[in-house]
Amino acid sequence: MFRKIFILFAILIPFKAYSLIEVDITRGNLNPLPLAVSPLSIDETSRKNFEKILKKENIGSDISNIVENNLRTSGLFNPLDKKAFLQAPDIANLKPRFEDWNLIKAQALITGKVSYIDEKLRVEFRLWDVLAAREMMALAFTTVPTNWRRVGHIISDKVYQRLTGEKGYFDTRIIYVSEEGPKVQRVKKLAIMDQDGSNNKFLTLGNELVLTPRFNPTSQMVTYLSYFKNMPRVYLLDIETGTQEVVGDFPGMTFAPRFSPDGKKIIMSFAKDGKSDIYTMDLENRIVEKITNHPSIDTSPSYSPDGKFITFNSDRSGYQQIYVMKNDGTDVKRISFGNGLYGTPVWSPRGDLIAFTKLHKGKFYIGVMRTDGTGERLLTENYYQEAPSWSPNGRVLIFYRETKTNAKGEGFSAKLWSIDLTGYNERQIKTPTDASDPSWSSLLSN
Amino acid sequence: MRLSKILKNTLLVLTACLVLTACATKKEVATDIQGQMQGDVYTGTDTVKYLADGVPDRVFFATNESILTTASRETLRAQAAWLRKNPSINVVLEGHADERGTREYNLALGERRANAAKDYLMTYGISSDRITVLSYGKERPVDSGSNPLAWSKNRRSVTVKAN
Numbered sequence: 001m002f003r004k005i006f007i008l009f010a011i012l013i014p015f016k017a018y019s020l021i022e023v024d025i026t027r028g029n030l031n032p033l034p035l036a037v038s039p040l041s042i043d044e045t046s047r048k049n050f051e052k053i054l055k056k057e058n059i060g061s062d063i064s065n066i067v068e069n070n071l072r073t074s075g076l077f078n079p080l081d082k083k084a085f086l087q088a089p090d091i092a093n094l095k096p097r098f099e100d101w102n103l104i105k106a107q108a109l110i111t112g113k114v115s116y117i118d119e120k121l122r123v124e125f126r127l128w129d130v131l132a133a134r135e136m137m138a139l140a141f142t143t144v145p146t147n148w149r150r151v152g153h154i155i156s157d158k159v160y161q162r163l164t165g166e167k168g169y170f171d172t173r174i175i176y177v178s179e180e181g182p183k184v185q186r187v188k189k190l191a192i193m194d195q196d197g198s199n200n201k202f203l204t205l206g207n208e209l210v211l212t213p214r215f216n217p218t219s220q221m222v223t224y225l226s227y228f229k230n231m232p233r234v235y236l237l238d239i240e241t242g243t244q245e246v247v248g249d250f251p252g253m254t255f256a257p258r259f260s261p262d263g264k265k266i267i268m269s270f271a272k273d274g275k276s277d278i279y280t281m282d283l284e285n286r287i288v289e290k291i292t293n294h295p296s297i298d299t300s301p302s303y304s305p306d307g308k309f310i311t312f313n314s315d316r317s318g319y320q321q322i323y324v325m326k327n328d329g330t331d332v333k334r335i336s337f338g339n340g341l342y343g344t345p346v347w348s349p350r351g352d353l354i355a356f357t358k359l360h361k362g363k364f365y366i367g368v369m370r371t372d373g374t375g376e377r378l379l380t381e382n383y384y385q386e387a388p389s390w391s392p393n394g395r396v397l398i399f400y401r402e403t404k405t406n407a408k409g410e411g412f413s414a415k416l417w418s419i420d421l422t423g424y425n426e427r428q429i430k431t432p433t434d435a436s437d438p439s440w441s442s443l444l445s446n
Numbered sequence: 447m448r449l450s451k452i453l454k455n456t457l458l459v460l461t462a463c464l465v466l467t468a469c470a471t472k473k474e475v476a477t478d479i480q481g482q483m484q485g486d487v488y489t490g491t492d493t494v495k496y497l498a499d500g501v502p503d504r505v506f507f508a509t510n511e512s513i514l515t516t517a518s519r520e521t522l523r524a525q526a527a528w529l530r531k532n533p534s535i536n537v538v539l540e541g542h543a544d545e546r547g548t549r550e551y552n553l554a555l556g557e558r559r560a561n562a563a564k565d566y567l568m569t570y571g572i573s574s575d576r577i578t579v580l581s582y583g584k585e586r587p588v589d590s591g592s593n594p595l596a597w598s599k600n601r602r603s604v605t606v607k608a609n
Contacts, residue, residue, distance in 0.1 A: 274561035343548035409590035
């Protein structure tokens with residue numbers, strides 16, 4: 001479905017690429033930038049047309065709400081209360097009265113206009129630097145009306161990129177495992193949703209146990225573990241067509257799958273006779289390669305973004321630790337040396353860091369370290385949490401957290417959480433059911 | 447006024463009761479654990495089922511371990527004897543881990559535990575083609591508790607009849 005989406009970008013007015021406003025995202029941002037997201041203006045005919053098609057009373061406000069929510073949850077921006085706005089949306093979009101916006105302490109302003117043209121949704125938006133009293137960016141999109149949410153996410157990404165200098169992560173999706181039922185007999189289904197929790201959809205029925213879905217960074221394919229016919233195997237699922245196939249022909253359990261950065265290989269563990277080793281399978285020619293060969297447990301492999309290295313989890317030292325090796329399995333080096341056990345290493349899409357789960361003195365931590373193991377930083381501590389997955393720009397981690405049960409064994413829950421690389425801005429991502437094993441997609445547009 | 451006073455008193459009494467019962471249960475649990483664990487290996491019989499008279503269906507492991515204890519080896523010898531007597535029966539060894547580990551490592555650990563049991567059955571004459579190994583990692587606990595005793599019951603390999 002996403003391939004068919006047609007979005008037309010048009011730059012309305014050329015602008016110089018410099019600005020007075022800058023948002024620093026490298027440190028924890030305790031003073032988010034105050035900005036105003038004006039509702040996108042809409043003429044009455046267009047409003048009525050969209051109301052008929054989308055059952056939304058005012059699509060202009062709805063799109064601006066998505067933008068506002070995205071920018072707020074990023075923790076870098078503080079969208080101001082709309083009730084304080086002095087200028088009407090349509091007039092603001094033509095020429096803001098900067099003194100009015102200055103008065104409510106907005107440093108940036110987003111305005112825009114929605115229209116219904118040839119059965120399509122046309123959205124233009126502008127980003128203004130209030131202090132410098134000038135336009136920073138102006139773009140227009142034309143797409144099918146049902147794509148209105150994505151337009152909101154794309155605007156958010158453009159604003160984020162213009163103000164931080166880095167790509168955004170809003171026009172993305174999360175695949176995860178939905179969980180229901182008692183802890184001793186959980187029913188698990190694959191589910192997918194937009195990054196902000198909307199458009200939730202279940203992809204499997206819950207007839208068999210499914211675990212650890214991961215996105216292909218280059219397409220709408222997902223790899224995951226399914227207990228179909230009580231045989232735990234790695235599967236491939238095309239989200240667009242719903243087709244599923246088992247990956248490779250292994251005489252035993254395959255698990256912990258991930259794609260290579262070019263999307264052409266799957267890397268995973270195969271367990272046999274009490275040993276787990278790492279294998280790859282080329283999706284084009286189906287050639288299987290054994291990458292590690294050790295009597296220990298080698299699992300949770302993850303490629304570096306250039307595909308040249310693999311980080312993985314092994315207990316060859318006696319306990320779970322994190323290792324890095326070349327992509328052919330040579331030059332294995334242990335990189336985790338702190339106190340405790342280390343698991344689930346995931347290479348950052350920026351290449352500079354590895355995120356991990358750490359277990360120490362009965363507590364679980366999500367942390368990051370450099371790829372040589374130095375500079376370990378723990379971002380969050382809890383009773384149980386694991387399995388971080390990176391936002392495509394490498395700024396945010398999503399993971400899942402489970403609660404302790406009470407003396408009667410009740411009160412169990414599993415939820416998705418996100419946290420900035422800085423250790424600030426920890427947030428729960430609302431899901432219709434309990435949830436675990438999140439995996440973040442690449443940006444859908446660009 | 448009077449009512450609120452009565453309420454207050456009842457509350458006080460209730461709190462006192464709660465404190466007392468809390469203490470009582472704590473003590474109980476402590477002795478429970480002593481009777482049911484050795485090191486951190488479960489030695490109780492709470493969750494154990496029987497494949498036949500005197501043939502327990504499961505063995506238990508220490509945290510992060512897949513070594514068979516003396517008791518486990520005894521259980522597996524009983525299972526091997528029963529399997530030799532019933533040559534038409536095949537089994538699945540289901541390996542499990544507790545909830546205090548990452549999901550993927552636990553899948554591997556469950557497989558390693560079930561294989562430890564399988565190897566032992568094989569040394570007592572059970573052919574490998576009668577045994578299938580299946581790891582559930584931490585996905586199928588028997589006890590939903592978040593305490594050392596519950597975890598010890600969940601670190602297990604269970605022998606299940608396959609036919």
